[in-house]
Amino acid sequence: MMYHDLFFAWRYTMKQASLIFYNGEGIEKNVSEIFERYLQSNSIFKDKSVLYHSYFPERILHRDYELMQLSSILAPAIKGYKPSNIFVYGGVGTGKTVCVRQVLTQLENVAKKHDAKLIKIIYLNCKMKKTADTEYRVLSQILESFNIKVPETGLPTEILYKKFFEEVDKKDQTIIIVLDEIDALVRKIGDEFLYNITRADLEQARISLIGITNSLTFSNSLDIRVKSSLGEEEILFKPYNAMQLKDILMQRAELAFYKISEEVIAKCAAIAAQEHGDARRAIDLLRVAGEIAERVGASEIKEEHVDMAEEKISVDCVLEAIKSLPKQSQAVLHSILKLTENKNSVMTGEIIIKYRELCRKNGLRILTQRRISDILNELETFGIIEAKVISKGRYGRTREIELSIPKEILDHVKRNIYANFK
DNA sequence: AGGTATTCACATGAAACTATTCTCTGAGTTAGG
DNA sequence: TAACTCAGAGAATAGTTTCATGTGAATACCTGT
Incomplete structure (x- = not known):
């Protein structure tokens, strides 16, 4: 049966291939030309992976104080005492996650090397859809790290709670659970979960929580009891300034590119510094600028490529969001697009009427x-429209709604959305 | 004129409902010894 | 008798509806001068 299928799959691909070989001489030439050109063009990237979000630098710059704070709070774990729960907050791209992860891996290494008390680290990103965005899924993730x-x-x-506490309490160990983007979790399921975890009574094991959030007001939304136990220690990450961003970019750029000018780096740093000192954004900018430079066949990144990258990032963001919109949201957007064709702001009521009409059609x-x-x-929140009450x-009272889709891609978006209805 | 009360057109919040997907359990059925 | 099948109960979850309550300021309505 399987061989049978495979055979047909093979036949099919051969048929496709023959089409190219015998009927598409021109196509074949073009395609191979692209590959040839790609091979010949010497890439300006030395190692692009350094610029992805998944990359963790060996040395973290300009966060010495925070790293020290973190490690001194966590140190008791090595001797088998429960470290205080920590609450880490600061804006996006200020290095919260990187720092926490680095300190924890080192903690784990030291503990292992000196055969100290058992320490287990569990890292969860609560914003990951379908992974850790509900109480059930968080617990299931935690259990999975115990191979359950x-x-x-x-x-x-x-049942999951029971399994978790049983498993944890089997050994004399310290469990450190990192909940990244904890605000997303609490907004969705409330803080009962945190309460349950922090107040667990265990015979021999200890559980510590580290909550990471980029919302400065987050802790106010917590139940007093949770707030006092989770916020035993608080660490604030301030945004990077332009100089610090420059250092960080320099560090990455040296690994990522064969050569790069200082002006380009300064420019990326300056742009990101304006936007709340977001290092992630600065690095994205650098990467995309590199990609653009490579595509246009430049030998090196120029400042104009950074401008183009800034443009491209915002455009891609919107386009990506629009493409993945569910049907109903598209219908609403459709109504907004139609209504804004001859004026620039609409109100909720108008949209509703237009939307209903569209649905009926x-x-x-x-x-x-x-x-x-x-x-x-x-x-x-996707940044497709701007609405103020x-x-x-x-x-x-109503919302005044304006489109915030850049002009250059508006037509593209319209075609995309209009095609789905009539 | 100056002050206050009303009123509109939604916004915002909480809870309940719906449909889907999945587990667990136990009763009934089947096949092999 | 062990292994399998299948229906029903119960959960989690996303997406929505229902019900209830909130809200800011332009107007309507007073009041006293």
């Missing part, structure tokens, strides 16, 4: 106003 597999659904959550289920309101909020006095 649990089904995705069907089991009561209490397309045989789509009409959602309630409440839901549309939420969809509008979602579109705003205004009061028009006697004439009620």
Whole structure:
């Protein structure tokens, strides 16, 4: 049976191939030309992986104080005492995650080397859809790191708690759970989960939590009890300034490129510094600029490539968001696009009317106003529209909505969305 | 004129509901000894 | 009798509806001068 299928698959590909070989002489030439050219062009990247988010630098710059704080708080774990729970906050791209992860791996290494008390680190990113964004899934992830597999659904959550505490309490060990983007988790499922974990009573094991968030006001939204136990220690990561960003970029660029000018790096640093000192953004900028330079066949990144990269990043972001929008959200966006063709701001009420009309035409289920309101909020967080709540006095309160899609891609977006309805 | 009350058109929040996917359990069925 | 099948109960989850409550300022309505 299987061989049979394979045979046909093979036949099929051969047929495709023969099409190229015998009927498409021109195509063949073009394609191979691209490959040839690619081979010949010497890449300006030495090692591109250094510029991806997944890369963790060996040495973290300009975070000595924070690293020290972290390690001194966590040190007791080596001797088998429970370290305080830590609450790490600071803006995006300020190095929170990198620092925490580095300190923890070192802690683990030292403990292993000196045969100290057992330490187990569990890192979870709570914003990862379908991975750790609910109480159940977080627990299941934690259990997985103990090599206990649990089904995705069907089991009561209490069972997972029971399994987890049982497993943890088997040995005299310190478990350190890192919850990255903890604010996303709490917003979604509340803080009961944190309470349950921090107040677990165990015979011999100890559990410490490290919560990482980029929302400075996050801790206020917590239950007092949780707040006091999770926030035993707090560490604040300040944004990098332009000089520090420059150093960081320099460090990466040396590994990533064969050669690069200082002006380019300064430019990336300056742009990112304006946007809350986000190092991740600076590095993205550098990478995309490199990609652009490579594509246009330049031998080195120029400042104009950085400008183009800045443009491209924002455009890609919007385009990506729009493409992955569910049907209903697209319908709402469709209505907004239509309405903004002859004016630049619309109100919720107008959108609702247009939207209902569109649904009737397309045989789509009409959602309630409440839901549309939420969809509008979602579109705003994607950066597709800009909505501010205004009061028009006697004439009620509404959202004033404007498109924030860059002009250059507006037509592209329209074609994309309009094609799906009529 | 100056002050206050009303009112509009939604916003915002919480809880309940729906559909889907999945587990677990136990009763009934089947095949082999 | 062990192994398998299958239906029903119960969970988790995403997406939504239902119900309830909130809200800011332009207007309407007073009040006293």
